[in-house]
Amino acid sequence: MRVKLRVRARIDDARRRLRRSAGMPVVTARLGPSAPTAPDAAAGPIVDPAVLDARLVEIDWARLPGGTVRDRFDAPSGALARISLGPVDGRRIVLVPGVTGSKEDFLIMFPLLAAAGYRVEAYDMAGQYESAGAGPEHRRPPERHYSLELFVDDLLAVLADGATPAHVLGYSFAGTVTAALAVRRPELFASLTLLSAPPVPGRSLGAFKLVGPLIGHANPGLAARVMIWGLRLNVTRVVPTRQAFVRSRLSVTRRSSVADVMVLLSHVPDLRAALHATDLPMLVATGTGDLWSVGRHAGFAGSIGAEFVAYPTGHSPCETTPHQLVADLLRLFAAAERRAA
Template sequence: MSLPMTAEAAYGLDEVLPPIDWALAPEGTRAYRFAAPSGSLAAWDLGDPEGERVVMVPGITGSKEDFALLAPILAGQGYFVQSYDLPGQYESADAGPEGAEGWSYELFVDDMIAFLEAGSTPAHLLGFSFAGIVAQLVTVQRPELVRSLTLLATPPLTGQVFRGVRTLGWLARVPFLVRKHFVGGVMIWNVRTNFSKVTPERLAFANARLDHTRRESVDGIVGLMMTTPNLYQPLRDSAVPKLVVAGEHDLWRAKLYRRFAKRIGAAVAVYATGHSPCETTPHQLALDLVQLYRTSEKLSAR
């Protein structure tokens, strides 16, 4: 799949995205299991194994299928794209601890480091939403594994990140309403009721995926997002090229993402979409990713 050379062309392609069956992997994808510290994780890869490696990790209530439109575009540019389901989520539901306790940043960081170490490094790393927080920790702890860092719809705040959610952020000041089980329930309700107004094909897959995802893993991740670490300075000091990506209609306002990018020394891209640019504006996102990857290549060649 060729990549358009202009932002205008990418926008045009994103305007006419065809419906797809999200449960089916893109043509040419290899599905496999990865033995991670937390357990057996469902993973896939696409593209030329000799190409530069791109590792894309989904967020809470997500899965590798979130990149079904984006991955083929990057693979078409010669990149080797890999992804995996987080422990407790979808086809990795059996991995991770039992119950809502025991879910820690260390668990997710160890898995991500193990996955990166299992292939050629450094790799271009993309973390979607919660996985972006984990990717920041990995970049700070193991910068030699990361060629570039993309934070896709990653909460642009630290601490209790839900306080900045548009319209409903004030609920974060109500003790009962910020319990992780309650917030996890709201996230699941959002998917079940199609509050975000996704396509019928996407809604069918998202609901089927939730039937496999363990509820305690959702609650555990929500609890971690309520204690998001402040990594502004170490990320700003890092030589790893960085990109912050968000939708204009995301959960957090675009101005927060722009401020976040400035604080960590990252470029920023904001598209006219919601929380999932990888699903709704994949060509525009791919164009910016390839630009980031080529910049990192030039820096590494010096």
């Protein structure tokens, strides 16, 4: 009950903050059938992020918001596909997707963050979607498997390619990646957000609420097949346009990268004390229907000294409650920037 009350209070607080922010433009994303678009001035401002999220409609997830820049970045594991949006001199935000995801998972958030004055970027991790060619064979010396060090070294190179410190968000498995770099190089981070990230060290797969007993002790190949099978069958019941995009990117995502990450999710390092010691501004965010329980996420947030919020959704608040998530991110960023000034 305490967790539920905290969740409700955090959502209500986000609404109040937006209503009070007279000096900040109200950002909306009225989504049409093709891509996120600018606010419709004739419709008038809507300041309740939960209402905006309730009004989301289907979009073409393969079509980027207007003004988005594509490029390919040469990381230690190979060429990574990257997208960026917003003023080039804006404070930098780097968003990192989960194991079976891609940079497009943040498309609805992109114009919202850019309109708030930030330069936001996201990239496909090695083995994912348009970075499928990147892998351990390109490391020096060449390696056989995707490792946590591979993903961390790639993120380090991405951050070094632009202005730092940057606001960094790691989604799902990428939360472990971003956390691992944060404890190693905290000076590169203006803030750290862990979105639906593994809250349990060690065998985090086994802590899944529903399928933990099934895949927690399975071999990595089987665990990867179960995850991909669930995505292909749309067990989370995403809308048709979203499912079409998920199937399309799965067709090119390297199966070996997914299998290797299943191994990593069975050996999640315990970074709680080290994260707490960084004293970075941090947010742990998730959905009430996430793979891991709200209680586990809340406990993890407390152990690292982070703020905590849970939205009325599943594993993917970046897709399903993006306005509420962005409201909390903007508050976190503003507080971090005030502290650093």
